[in-house]
Amino acid sequence: MSRSGEGGTVVDPSERSSRTARISRDTFRQELRDARHQSAASRKILAALGRAVANPGDVLDTVLEEAAQLCGAQVAQLYLLEGDVFRLSRVSGEIPEEYRKHLEDHPVVRNRSSAVGRAAEDMYTHQIPDVLNDPEYGREDLQQRAGFRTMLATPMILQDELVGVLSMWRTEVKRFDARERELLEDFAVQGAIALRQRDLMLELDSRGKELASKVEQLEALREVGEAVGSSLDLDEVLDRIVSNAVRLTGTDGGSIMEYDESGDSFHVRAASGSSSDLLEQLRAITIDRESTLVGRTALERKPLEVADLAKEDKLDPHLDILFRDGWRSVLAVPLLRGDKMVGVLVIRRRTVGTFPPEVSELLQGFATQSVLAIVNARLFRELQTKTMELEIASRHKSEFLASMSHELRTPLNAVIGFSEVLLDRMFGEINERQDEYLHDIRNSGRHLLELLNEILDLSKVEAGQMVLEPSTFGVSSVVESTLAMVRERATRHAITVTVEIADDIDTIEADVLQFKKVVLNLLSNAVKFTPDGGRVSVRAYREGTDLVVTVVDTGIGVSPEDQERIFESFQQGRRGAPKEEGTGLGLTLSRRIVELWGGRMWLESTPGSGSTFGFSVPGLPEQEDDVASPERDKLPVVVLVDDDRASLDLLSAYLDGSGTRVLRARDGIVALEQIRKVPPVAVVLDIKLPRLDGWQVLAELKADPATAAIPVVIASVVDDRPRGLALGADEYLLKPIRRDDLVDALRRVGALGGSS
Amino acid sequence: MTPRRILVVEDNPLNLKLIRAVLQFAGYDVIEAQSGEEGLDVAQQDPPDLVLMDLQLPGIDGTETLRRLRQGSLRRDVPVVAVTAFAMAEDRERAALAGFDGYVEKPISVRDLPGQIEAFLTGASEATGESPRASEAAGRNPRGSV
Numbered sequence: 001m002s003r004s005g006e007g008g009t010v011v012d013p014s015e016r017s018s019r020t021a022r023i024s025r026d027t028f029r030q031e032l033r034d035a036r037h038q039s040a041a042s043r044k045i046l047a048a049l050g051r052a053v054a055n056p057g058d059v060l061d062t063v064l065e066e067a068a069q070l071c072g073a074q075v076a077q078l079y080l081l082e083g084d085v086f087r088l089s090r091v092s093g094e095i096p097e098e099y100r101k102h103l104e105d106h107p108v109v110r111n112r113s114s115a116v117g118r119a120a121e122d123m124y125t126h127q128i129p130d131v132l133n134d135p136e137y138g139r140e141d142l143q144q145r146a147g148f149r150t151m152l153a154t155p156m157i158l159q160d161e162l163v164g165v166l167s168m169w170r171t172e173v174k175r176f177d178a179r180e181r182e183l184l185e186d187f188a189v190q191g192a193i194a195l196r197q198r199d200l201m202l203e204l205d206s207r208g209k210e211l212a213s214k215v216e217q218l219e220a221l222r223e224v225g226e227a228v229g230s231s232l233d234l235d236e237v238l239d240r241i242v243s244n245a246v247r248l249t250g251t252d253g254g255s256i257m258e259y260d261e262s263g264d265s266f267h268v269r270a271a272s273g274s275s276s277d278l279l280e281q282l283r284a285i286t287i288d289r290e291s292t293l294v295g296r297t298a299l300e301r302k303p304l305e306v307a308d309l310a311k312e313d314k315l316d317p318h319l320d321i322l323f324r325d326g327w328r329s330v331l332a333v334p335l336l337r338g339d340k341m342v343g344v345l346v347i348r349r350r351t352v353g354t355f356p357p358e359v360s361e362l363l364q365g366f367a368t369q370s371v372l373a374i375v376n377a378r379l380f381r382e383l384q385t386k387t388m389e390l391e392i393a394s395r396h397k398s399e400f401l402a403s404m405s406h407e408l409r410t411p412l413n414a415v416i417g418f419s420e421v422l423l424d425r426m427f428g429e430i431n432e433r434q435d436e437y438l439h440d441i442r443n444s445g446r447h448l449l450e451l452l453n454e455i456l457d458l459s460k461v462e463a464g465q466m467v468l469e470p471s472t473f474g475v476s477s478v479v480e481s482t483l484a485m486v487r488e489r490a491t492r493h494a495i496t497v498t499v500e501i502a503d504d505i506d507t508i509e510a511d512v513l514q515f516k517k518v519v520l521n522l523l524s525n526a527v528k529f530t531p532d533g534g535r536v537s538v539r540a541y542r543e544g545t546d547l548v549v550t551v552v553d554t555g556i557g558v559s560p561e562d563q564e565r566i567f568e569s570f571q572q573g574r575r576g577a578p579k580e581e582g583t584g585l586g587l588t589l590s591r592r593i594v595e596l597w598g599g600r601m602w603l604e605s606t607p608g609s610g611s612t613f614g615f616s617v618p619g620l621p622e623q624e625d626d627v628a629s630p631e632r633d634k635l636p637v638v639v640l641v642d643d644d645r646a647s648l649d650l651l652s653a654y655l656d657g658s659g660t661r662v663l664r665a666r667d668g669i670v671a672l673e674q675i676r677k678v679p680p681v682a683v684v685l686d687i688k689l690p691r692l693d694g695w696q697v698l699a700e701l702k703a704d705p706a707t708a709a710i711p712v713v714i715a716s717v718v719d720d721r722p723r724g725l726a727l728g729a730d731e732y733l734l735k736p737i738r739r740d741d742l743v744d745a746l747r748r749v750g751a752l753g754g755s756s
Numbered sequence: 757m758t759p760r761r762i763l764v765v766e767d768n769p770l771n772l773k774l775i776r777a778v779l780q781f782a783g784y785d786v787i788e789a790q791s792g793e794e795g796l797d798v799a800q801q802d803p804p805d806l807v808l809m810d811l812q813l814p815g816i817d818g819t820e821t822l823r824r825l826r827q828g829s830l831r832r833d834v835p836v837v838a839v840t841a842f843a844m845a846e847d848r849e850r851a852a853l854a855g856f857d858g859y860v861e862k863p864i865s866v867r868d869l870p871g872q873i874e875a876f877l878t879g880a881s882e883a884t885g886e887s888p889r890a891s892e893a894a895g896r897n898p899r900g901s902v
Contacts, residue, residue, distance in 0.1 A: 413863035414770040420866035421774070426781040449863070 059194035063166075064092035067187045071180040073168035075148070078156075078191065079116050080164040085109055086116055089164070099145035106141065108165075113138025115153035116165045123162060125154040125181055130173045152176040154184050156192040163195055234377035238270030238370060245366040246272045246347055249359045253327070254347035256335070256370055257287060257294050266294050266344060269374075278325045285317045292316040294344045297332040303360045305331040308352040322348060331355040333363045335371045342371050394463075401459055408452055416445040454585040461592045468511040468597060470619070475508050475540055475547060476501045482519045483538065486527045493532045497523075502541040509619040514593050518601075519549060521586040522613045526553040529611075542620055544645045545666060546599070550614035557607035566603065567591050590615070622670050635661040637680040638751060641671040641697065642715070643689050647735075651684060651715070654739040658752055668692025672700055675707055682751035684742070685729075687716035694718075695727060702728035711749035715742070759785040760877055763804035765795035765821065766839070767813050775808065775864060782870035792821030800829050806877055807836040808860070811847060819854040826855070835876045839864065 060078055068076035075093035079086035085107035088100065110120040113136065118126040128151045131137045148169035156164040166188045168176070176184070238256045246254045253273025257266035266287040271279055289295035293316060297304045306312060309323040309330065322330060327348045335343040345367050347359075419442035422430060430438070460466040479499060490497045508515075519538075526536040534554040541548050558566055567587050591601040599617035638660045642648045645666070652662045663678065665671035667690040675683055683701070687694035694716060701707045713731040714724045721732040731745040746752040762784045766772040769790070776786045787802055789795035792813045799807065807825065811818040822836055830836075835857040840847035851859045860872050 409863065410768050410771060414774055416863065417774040417866050418777075421777050421781070424866065426777065 060090050060191055061092065063187045063191045063194065064090055067166065067184055068092045068168060070183055071152075071168055071176060072170070073152075073176075074171050075146075076166070076168045078164060078166055079108060080195075081120075081162060082107075086120065086165055096145055099142060102141060102145055108139070111138075112136045114142075115151040116167050119153035119155045119165050119167070120162060123155050123157060125152070125185055127152045127176055127181065129175045147171050149173045150175060152181060152184060154181075154188045156188045156195065158192045158196050163192060166191055234373060235270060237373040237377070239272065241366055241370050241373065242270045242345070243272040245345065245363060249347055249355075249362055251331075251347045251349045251359075252351075253349075254345070255282065256343055256345050258343040258374065259298065259335075259341045264289055266292075266298075269343065275325070278321070281321045281325075282318070285321065287316075287318050292318055293330065293332055294318055294346065297334050297344050298341050301334050301336060303331060303333045303363065305329070305355050305360075307354045310352070326350055328352045329355070331360060331363065333360065333367045335367050335374070337371045337375055342374050345370055397459070401456055409449065412445055412449050412452070416442055416449065419445065451585065454589050458585060458589050458592065461589070461596060466593070466596060468514060470509050470511055472507050472509045473512045473515075475505050478512060478516060479519060479538060479540060479549075482516050482523060485520060486523050489524075490527050490536065493527070493530075493534075495527055495530050495532070496535045497527070498535070498537045500537065500539045502539075504542050504623060505540055505547065505620070507621070508547050508617075509621075510597065510617060514597070515617075518590040518593055518615060519551075521590045522549075522551040522615075525586065525613070526551045526555065526611075529553065529555040531555065542623065543616060544648065544664070545620045545622060546616045546618050546645075547620050548614060548616040550612050552610065552612045554610040557609055557611050558603060558605040559607050563603050563605060567601070622665065622674075635659060636751065637661050637663055637678050638746065639663045639665060639671065639675050639678075639680045639683045641665045641668070641683065641689065641694070642686040643667060644686075647686070651737075651742065654737075654742045655746075658743065658746075660752065666690070668694070668697045671697050675701065675710065676704075679707070680710060682711045682713060682746055682749055684713045684715050684746075687714065687718040687720075695723070698724070698727045698729055711751060713742075713745045713749060759783055760805040761785040761787060761802070762873065763787050763789065763795065763799055763802075763807045763809075765789045765792065765807065765809040765813065765818070767791060767810065771810075771864075774866070775869070778864075778866050778869050779873065782873070784870075784873070792816035792818065792824075795821055796824055796828065799825055803829065803831065803834075805834060806873060807834065808839060808873070809836060809856075810839045811851065819850065822854055822856060835879070837873075837876055 064076040064078055068074070073093070075091060075095055077088055077092075077095075078090040080089040086109070087107045088103050091100075108114050108116045111117045112121070115126050115128045115131075118128075128134050128137060130149050131139075131143050131151055132149065137143075146169070148171055150170040150173055151167060152169070153165050153167035155162055156166055166184060168184060170176075242254045242256055246252070251273075253271070255271040255274065256269045258269035259266055263286070266289075268279070268282040271282070274282070287294050289298060293304055293306060306319065307329050309315060309319055309328050312319070315323055319330065327350055329352055330346060330348045333345045334341070335345055345363060347355075347363060419438050421427070423435065423438050423442065457466065479501065483497060483499060487497065523536070523538065530536055530553045536551065536553045539548075539550045539552070594601045594615045594617060597617050597619075599615055601613070601615040603611060603613050605611035636659070638655060640648055640651045640655075640662055641664075642651065643666050648664050648666070652664070655662055660681070663674050663680070665674050669691045671683070671685070671689070672692070685694045685697060689697070692700075694714065698712055698714070701710060701712060708728075711730040712728065713733060714729045715733045715735060715737055717735045719734055724732045730749045733741050733745055743752060762779055764772060764775050764779070764786060766775065766788070767790050772788055772790065776788065779786050787798055787804060789798045792815055795807070795809065798804075807830075809818045809821060813821065816824070818838060825836060826832075838847075838851035838854075838856040838859040839862055840851055840859045848859060858876055860869065
């Protein structure tokens with residue numbers, strides 16, 4: 001902007017040289033002084049802008065003040081755009097109160113009638129040298145009240161948008177010169193920035209406040225949510241909900257009224273900001289659904305409020321109590337769960353007034369949490385009741401079974417016993433038909449007794465009350481004695497029964513009674529379902545430390561679809577046996593017993609050509625070597641330690657033909673025993689082992705001078721080579737292991753020769 | 757030889773009746789009591805040669821009845837045999853711990869009972885006061901004296 005303006009006080013430097021030195025000096029001094037003032041003003045404004053973080057209004061005040069002072073104006077004003085009109089926002093200098101008031105009622109509009117209006121309309125600086133001598137000027141109303149004459153106004157523009165107008169006046173007719181005009185324009189820019197900053201600050205502040213209150217609300221809701229989730233003490237949770245609701249809505253008290261379906265009424269469940277006296281009164285009343293605020297809130301399913309209890313014609317009992325206790329306004333929010341009415345959340349104030357929508361909204365959040373809490377607690381209560389009922393039912397079942405055992409067995413024993421008394425002719429001869437019927441009575445009695453015992457056993461297994469009593473017994477003799485129990489029937493039906501027990505089977509550690517039961521069940525089934533003249537063969541052999549018993553028959557077999565079903569209760573398959581022949585529980589019970597023992601039971605069958613029922617149970621003593629032979633005894637020994645039989649089989653197979661003899665161990669204790677007995681050329685050691693794990697075995701071996709030199713190859717899924725090597729292992733193989741891995745490792749430790 | 761007298765203490769009338777039938781048929785003299793207290797009275801009035809006693813009795817149970825019998829008039833060499841529930845290991849242990857001379861298992865076997873009783877009686881007389889081990893006595897000679 002050129003300084004060679006209308007005022008003429010500012011002189012172009014090129015002209016200056018042609019004037020007298022004095023004038024030139026004066027002008028120069030004047031300019032210098034102005035420049036100093038201006039820069040001081042700018043500094044002040046900048047300083048104020050710096051402070052503006054604290055208060056942007058300061059900047060605007062500084063701008064106006066400096067503008068008025070530097071430009072020799074009586075008054076400087078800041079007008080801000082509000083809708084379509086400009087309103088006075090800040091003033092520097094004295095203005096009549098009357099003027100201010102009038103201006104408030106009659107704000108400046110964007111037209112030619114005022115300097116401010118023109119500046120706004122043209123987005124350009126306008127000067128009215130004398131408002132009384134301007135044909136277009138139209139705000140004499142203002143002029144008369146403030147007495148100004150010369151008016152200068154400049155728009156405040158931010159990002160191409162008009163935000164306000166800065167104006168100055170002089171009460172005398174004296175034009176503002178170009179410098180002053182420019183100064184005002186500069187100030188307008190700074191003012192606009194300050195305005196912008198102020199707006200941002202205000203926005204930030206309100207956002208911050210909003211944020212803070214949101215954070216507080218969220219925090220409270222989270223806290224409540226946590227309480228809902230973690231605590232099943234409903235009263236505690238609801239207390240927390242109410243107190244948070246009251247705190248966050250800035251109210252004075254509140255309560256939760258729980259809906260009682262059976263009484264179709266509400267009862268106070270939790271309260272905050274309520275005296276014990278009030279609480280007692282609230283507890284004493286029943287709040288019905290029809291005629292109360294709480295009830296109506298529930299019915300209408302929306303928040304209801306009473307802004308002034310004193311102005312209500314008639315108060316329901318609940319509100320009456322509140323009013324007497326000094327409460328004046330109440331807001332009630334329904335607690336709904338879907339269509340179901342759970343209760344009502346009430347907050348109250350001791351002051352009169354409506355509740356803002358935010359409060360009601362906030363309260364709905366609490367309502368949701370309250371519903372969850374109440375529903376959770378109800379579910380928990382139900383669960384507790386159910387659990388208790390279940391416990392009682394289970395106890396009843398146990399008691400029933402115990403009494404069944406006693407009450408049913410005793411008469412059944414009498415039935416069997418007296419039948420036998422008569423059958424044995426203790427009291428005289430009986431005829432053939434009587435004999436036959438007595439047999440029927442006795443056999444039916446025995447069948448019932450057997451059924452009873454099996455039901456009892458099965459329920460014991462299912463209740464986890466079946467206790468196995470292990471002892472060591474000879475497999476062969478027990479199988480033979482069991483066989484004796486079915487031999488009579490087999491002979492009667494010309495069924496050949498053979499028994500084959502492997503040589504390496506001697507004793508087993510198991511529950512002999514249960515073992516007998518299982519073998520007997522398989523045997524008697526086989527005999528029962530094999531046609532006359534058929535064959536039943538029993539085999540017992542070793543699989544590691546497991547005993548496998550199979551019972552093969554030449555019966556009609558079991559169809560594939562029945563093969564699994566047959567192990568279920570009361571399923572005899574379609575094997576064509578007369579119903580009364582079995583209880584239908586035997587196989588179920590047998591399999592459960594075997595499983596309880598850590599074994600398994602299976603069936604292989606081809607319909608038409610017979611079935612093989614088999615079971616395997618652990619408990620055979622460790623086998624030291626497969627076959628003792630002089631040549632084998634001379635071979636170097638490798639001890640394989642692994643709890644998994646399949647792994648042992650695989651590792652053994654890898655060493656087939658390697659010129660070593662393999663000894664196996666399936667737990668740490670047995671491994672140590674074996675290694676000490678027959679010092680091996682190497683130990684292949686798993687880590688996860690029963691009784692004593694691989695780490696411990698390794699440590700013991702290395703701690704004992706007698707075994708410390710034996711190379712150890714760890715073969716495990718446990719990936720901890722450093723630990724293995726630190727404990728003294730020579731090689732560390734990670735499962736799965738290939739044959740070459742094992743052979744190479746054993747070669748490296750010197751356990752195997754160069755070729756294998 | 758006069759028939760040996762067996763005191764049967766059993767609260768269930770049907771069981772009692774069955775045992776009575778079997779033992780009478782086997783030639784024993786049977787006296788009865790339906791409770792421990794009654795058993796004590798009967799044993800006092802009419803000293804038996806053997807007592808067969810259910811473990812579960814109303815009032816004082818079998819174990820307590822045994823204790824009182826031993827404290828009372830019963831001769832030391834008179835065997836007292838418990839009747840225990842089938843396959844109840846704890847009953848057998850309880851009987852052994854309580855000092856019974858042996859046990860027979862319920863359900864009693866009509867065919868085996870006389871033999872079992874006879875074994876206890878002879879065991880008792882042979883060992884002159886020393887009770888035979890229950891496990892040896894029970895089940896021996898299944899149809900012995902019938």
